[in-house]
Amino acid sequence: MHTLTHEGGHVLGASHDQSQPKSWIRNDPGSLECLWKEGYIMSYVDGGAKHHRFSHCSLRQIRNVIIMRGRSCWTVSNTAHTNQGKYPGMEVAPNAFCKNVFPDKANVTADMNSPRMRECMVKCQYAEYSEVCYYGRCRTYVKTYFTYEHALDYMYCGDRQVCVQGVCGGKPVTPPPRPAEAPATQKKRNYRNADTKYCKHRVSLRL
Structure with missing residues (x-):
């Protein structure tokens, strides 16, 4: 997951921490003030919990690219499979x-x-x-x-x-409850003539 996030940062304009501004990206602020040794996502140094986060320099570079590209950059253009409530x-x-x-x-x-x-x-x-x-x-x-x-x-x-x-x-996450279903309209039934069948119960299992 870290490699995917790191490479995604590059796609969005973030350099490795402690890098010069990129000449091919307009107004790129660079990341010189964020030290490589601090170990954020855009560094290969393991900074512990910081290794799960972008430095403020990376966020500034990403913000610059998104603003420069405009709405077409952040508009969702396709759909993806999601599994809500699961990590x-x-x-x-x-x-x-x-x-x-x-x-x-x-x-x-x-x-x-x-x-x-x-x-x-x-x-x-x-x-x-x-x-x-x-x-x-x-x-x-x-x-x-x-x-x-x-x-x-x-x-x-x-x-x-x-x-x-x-x-x-x-805290552990509980998957969101399903929307309540409207109660079915009950009709009077003649049980004397009803067929005898097994009832199938649906059981919800949480992983």
């Missing part, structure tokens, strides 16, 4: 998330009890086993490798708290 952390299980971090390893898990989950950093880990034998006696050793990755939005990070843009403290 990546609701759809991707932590272990599956970590499997993508170590795709060629077995026994990959996410340690959701790691203290750094409070910083919205997922500890992805895998174990490797080795057997060492001396004079007919063998012992099995386990070595665990791990790395930390930014949690997806709405991954759980504490007691009924979720991560939102790298900050633990958001």
